[in-house]
Amino acid sequence: MFVVKIGGNILDSPERLQAFLVDFAQLPGxxxxxxxxGKIASAFGQRLGITPRMVEGRRITxxxxxxxxxxxxxxxVNKQVVAKLQALGCNAIGLTGADANIIPAHLRPVRTIDYGFAGDVEGPETINVQALEAFFQVGLTPVVAPLTHDTQGSMLNTNADTIASVLATALAQNHSVQLIYCFEKKGVLQNAEDEDSVIPHINAEKYQALKEDGVVNAGxxxxxxxAFAALxxxxxxxxxxxxxxxxxxxxxxNAGTLITFS
Known part of the structure; x- marks a missing residue:
């Protein structure tokens, strides 16, 4: 089973998005x-007079x-992607974490930073895997927006990378899961100014060094x-x-950056 997360400038580019969805629709199984x-939300927000506030790559909500x-x-975003997949013969269903109760979450507690209405997922054990499996069994491909709910009637903004990781780990109970993060770069870059400086492999030790050196930062x-949580x-x-x-x-x-522990 493939769990794929798409973001970055891909969603902003009709041509890149279409090319990606053609390939995604053809994935077997x-x-x-x-x-x-996020970039689309920021652009719409600015049109409405809402200035985005970001801290360490995460949005203040x-x-x-x-x-x-x-x-x-x-x-x-969700319904545009679903419609494009339908046109490609991929029977998709658009979901948030509130739909079918697939991703309950809780409001992120305030520590050093108040992220507002940001949701944290307890873990893969809280995911409604049974509902997701029901979608798969009838040939539907879930398309999940980065939104969860607090089970008390409120939506919560949740990092899409986190959602992909938690869904992948929950589905790994029943499937051999490959998690793929797709964006506009060729992988994790050693030099942000050099598109070809892809780091082919990162393990836990190297990740710490890259963070300390500032090579890996922000989003x-x-x-x-x-990625490491999923592994x-x-x-x-x-x-x-x-x-x-x-x-x-x-x-x-081989493509991009492979993430492993050792």
């Missing part, structure tokens, strides 16, 4: 797609921003944190690559 959409991301992630930190909990492999490389990766060719 059951699959699940998680999408981001006040009440106004929660309304914004619910509309953009759960509505605009890449939660992505890699979630710890049963996911077979984690890859970070250019969305255009997903086909060659699935065919067994």
């Amino acid at each position: 059951p699959k699940l797609l998680v999408h981001g959409g 006040d009440a106004e921003t929660l309304e914004l991301v619910t509309m953009v992630y759960g509505g605009l 890449m930190v939660p992505k890699l944190d979630n 710890q909990q049963g996911v077979q492999a984690v890859q970070i690559c250019d969305a255009a490389a997903i086909k060659q990766l699935v065919e067994g060719n």
Whole structure:
């Protein structure tokens, strides 16, 4: 089973998104797609006079921003992706964490930073795997927006990389799962200015060194944190690559950055 997360500039580019979805639709067997959409939400927010606030790659979600991301992630982005997959013969169903109660979460506690209406998922054991399996059994491909719910009637903004990681680990109970993070870069870069400086392999020790040296920072930190969390909990492999490389990766060719413990 493939759990694929798509984000970054791919969602902003109709051409790149279409090319990715063509490849994704052709993946064999059951699959699940998680999408981001932060840049689109920021752009819409600015049109509405809502200035995005980010700390360490994560969005501060006040009440106004929660309304914004619910509309953009759960509505605009999610349904556009679903419609495009339907046109490609992939019978997709768009979901948030509230739908079928697939991802309950809790409000992130305030420590050094108040992230507002940000949701943290307890762990893979809280995921409604039974509902997801029911979708797979009838030939549906879930397309999941980065939104969860607090079981008390409120939506919560949740990092898409985290959602992909937790869903992958939950599904790993019953499947051999490969988690793939696709974005606009060829992988994790040694030099952000050099598109070809891909680091082919990162283990836990190297990750710490890359963070200390500042090579890995901002939004890449939660992505890699979630990659290692997935590996710890049963996911077979984690890859970070250019969305255009997903086909060659699935065919067994090297692409992007492979994440392992050792």
